[in-house]
Amino acid sequence: MSESFQFQLKKTDGGARLGEVSMPRGTIRTPAFMPVGTVGTVKAMYLDQVRETGADIILGNTYHLMLRPTAERVARLGGLHELIRWKHPILTDSGGFQVMSLSGLRKLDEKGVTFKSHVDGSLHHMSPERSIEIQGLLGSDIQMQLDECVALPSTPKEIERAMEMSLRWADRCKVAFGDQPGKAMFGIVQGGDIPDLRVRSAQALSGLDLKGYAVGGLAVGEPQEVMLRMLEITLPELPTEKPRYLMGVGTPDDILKSVTRGIDMFDCVMPTRSGRHGLAFTRRGKVNIRNARHAEDMRPLDEQSNCPASRDYSRAYLHHLVRANEALGGMLLSWHNLAYYQELMQGIRQAIAEDRFADFMAETQENWARGDLEPV
Numbered sequence: 001m002s003e004s005f006q007f008q009l010k011k012t013d014g015g016a017r018l019g020e021v022s023m024p025r026g027t028i029r030t031p032a033f034m035p036v037g038t039v040g041t042v043k044a045m046y047l048d049q050v051r052e053t054g055a056d057i058i059l060g061n062t063y064h065l066m067l068r069p070t071a072e073r074v075a076r077l078g079g080l081h082e083l084i085r086w087k088h089p090i091l092t093d094s095g096g097f098q099v100m101s102l103s104g105l106r107k108l109d110e111k112g113v114t115f116k117s118h119v120d121g122s123l124h125h126m127s128p129e130r131s132i133e134i135q136g137l138l139g140s141d142i143q144m145q146l147d148e149c150v151a152l153p154s155t156p157k158e159i160e161r162a163m164e165m166s167l168r169w170a171d172r173c174k175v176a177f178g179d180q181p182g183k184a185m186f187g188i189v190q191g192g193d194i195p196d197l198r199v200r201s202a203q204a205l206s207g208l209d210l211k212g213y214a215v216g217g218l219a220v221g222e223p224q225e226v227m228l229r230m231l232e233i234t235l236p237e238l239p240t241e242k243p244r245y246l247m248g249v250g251t252p253d254d255i256l257k258s259v260t261r262g263i264d265m266f267d268c269v270m271p272t273r274s275g276r277h278g279l280a281f282t283r284r285g286k287v288n289i290r291n292a293r294h295a296e297d298m299r300p301l302d303e304q305s306n307c308p309a310s311r312d313y314s315r316a317y318l319h320h321l322v323r324a325n326e327a328l329g330g331m332l333l334s335w336h337n338l339a340y341y342q343e344l345m346q347g348i349r350q351a352i353a354e355d356r357f358a359d360f361m362a363e364t365q366e367n368w369a370r371g372d373l374e375p376v
Contacts, residue, residue, distance in 0.1 A: 001026055005184040005211050007243045011352055015262045018352040021212075021243055023141055024182040025081070026088045028056040030243060030264040031348050033255070033341045034091060035271070039064045040084045043272045044327075044334040047086050053307065053335070054342035057088060057142075059267050062134050063095035066124070067117050071137035079139030091267075092140035093247070094131045094173075094188075096147045097216075108148065110165070128172040132185070140183075144214065145173040147188040152222045159192035166190045167204050174208055184211035186245060192217060193226050195233045202237035212243040215263075219248030228257055235262045252281055252344055253368070256361050259348055271341050275334030278322040282340060283364075284372035287315075289333065294319040307339030 002022035011018040021028040035042045035050055038061040042050050050058060060080055065071060077083050080090055099106055099113045106115035112127030126134075128146040135143040147166035150159055170187045177185040187205040191197030205213060215234055218227045227249070238244055245265035246258050255266055271281065280287040280301055287294075287301065297315040305311045309332040321329030344364070351360035 002182075004182055007212070007241065009241060013352045013355050013357040014260060016259050016348070016352045016357045017262055017264055018349055019243070019264060021089075023089050023184075025141055026056060028089060028265075029345075029349060031255075031259050031345055031352075032056060032265050033345045034059050034265060034267040035338055035341075036061075036267055036269045037084070037086075037090075038269075039068070040080060042334075042338070043269075044276060044331045045272065045338065047084060049335055050338060051086075051088065053339040054346060055088075055338070058086060058090055060090055060092045060138060060140060061095070061098065062092050062131060062138070062144075063098035063126075065092075065138060066095065066126075066134050067119050071134040075137040075139070081139055089141040090139075091142040092135045092138055092144065094135070094144040094146040095126060096131070096144075097149050097248070099126060100149050110168070112146070128169040129176040132173050132176040136180075142212070143177060143183065143185045145170045145185065145187050147190055147216055149190065149217045149220065150192060151220045152193055152217070152226075154192060156192075156194055156197075159190075159194055160197055163190040163192070163197050163201050167201060170205060170208060170210075174210065186210060186212040186214050186243075188214045188216040188247070189234055189238075190217050191230075191234075193222060193230060195230075198230055198234045199237055202234050206237065206239055210242070212245060213238050214245040214247050216247045218246065219250060219268075224254065224257070227254070228261065231258060231261045231263065252341070253365070255341075255344065256348070256364065260357065260361065271337035272334040275332075275337045276330035278329070278333065280318075280333055280340075281337050282310075282372060283367050284370055285368040287372050289315060289318045289322050289329075291319075301336055302340075305336075305339060305343065307336055307343075309333070309335035310339055 006022045009019045019030040034057050035055050037058045099115050102115050106113055114125045131146040146169050148162040150162045187210045189201045191201045243264045246263045250268050278290040294315040300311050302310040351357040
């Protein structure tokens, strides 16, 4: 562990990067997948289980936690780490994405965003300074700037306005964050699907000399090829010696293709959300456990996995649980999915270390395409 925030780029294999983020609360091995704990819980999981799958860091959500139980209450209770019993690093998003999703319930100007709570309709104001203050009260280790994320498609004029606003807010967030030893604030590149705006945003943020940089606004409904093209345009403009975080992405295939372009950190609700709806991600591709073909299949999802949910429970039992709407079904599938994601990340890291990432990627994609009908 390090008493300061440090990123070490250990190795590259093509565009793929192997590294480590060292912080007082622990080391984050990159490329890293960060499970999402929106309201202080990774849904349907004990945090001890989350740790056992291989997670070095989890996320919390500023918007949801500021509404309940409130950031001030979390601070009085000793901070988010103490409250949820997680001793390792936590990244909090700024709340910007959730606020922007409120549409008619919000009003935006240079000062920040005024919005109505989706919980009780109460009125709140979030400025860049208030977002950083909330994240500080929560006690998070990596804090994100407040930004404006526009949905795609949108007009070039609207995308440019939001990008410029986000840059001004980034500067204000940096001032508000100040010097917090052992912690970090990341900037967020915006610019929609317009190459010139992405470049301008990345260059301006690089000039702020932040501890890390995220690429935002690429999990808002655009095709995968657009996301990948924006990464190819954006990442060369960011400092190589700083970690790069692709926000809200994504599928295992998204992760592989983004790693090869130079992304270090990922988060997504997909593993747990899919698990709660009966969908498993496996080494042989996606498995919809609701399908009738699993009703009498005594195979596990993956007998080679170290995860008990993947190895010790039959597909027939999982099928029964999901079809019967039993909570245990979603719990086991969420556990399996998070374990699979972490096994994928470990495979990626090992492949980069051994200069065989391209082969690993091709083999992984071939296994997905083969499907799960035959024994794994």
